[in-house]
Amino acid sequence: MTADPRDEMIEHLGALRAFAMSLTRNAATADDLVQDTLIKAWTNIDSFQRGSNMRAWLFTILRNTFYSLRRKRQREVEDVDGSLSLALASKPDHDGRLNLRDFIHVFEKLPDTQREALVLVGVEGFSYEEAAETCAVAVGTIKSRVGRARATLAELLHLDEDEALELTDSVTAGIVGRQPAA
């Protein structure tokens, strides 16, 4: 008896909810989106290629569902309630210069296409190629969206200035331990 790939879905629920929040920026809409995604994924499990990346497959379904709902509701006012930043724990951020809520507040202002590209590449660790496949665009488009998203965050949060050199230990360690490829 082979394992049912659907048993694996529950492991990705947390990440799916976070991705849905990053797209919708609204907690209730995000959970509705995750529910639709689960039903679609469950009933279309035959289209999942065994052994391939289940998370990427689920993210693709969620993303497609989001944009088709968005098209249907085009005339409705976007109901962004800033849930993404509100959902974050309010404990002070001791190990970083940035307040996480301020950071996410700015992130929420980025265009949809840039938020999703940055989440896939910067958070989920998708390669540019995988992110391009998930978003059904060219690799160069993903690279440019990720670049613009990071540039906007850096500018709005004043990270790309001299003061950004006051690094915390963890960040310094990360940079020292990583040699540039070229």
Add this chain to the structure above:
Amino acid sequence: MSDSKRTSPAPHVVEEIDRNLRKAFGQLAEEPLPDRFTDLLAQLRAVDSKKEGDVNDR
């Protein structure tokens, strides 16, 4: 500010941005799951096993 700086922030800035994003989304992803999702999966599974049972009975 040079053009290259604007299109792609310095590596340490990229690192800081991504680190904060991972932290924020990590917090969200670790939140306890609402019952509606575990209930939904259980329902979907129940519907399926009922179907399979019908087929096997023949």
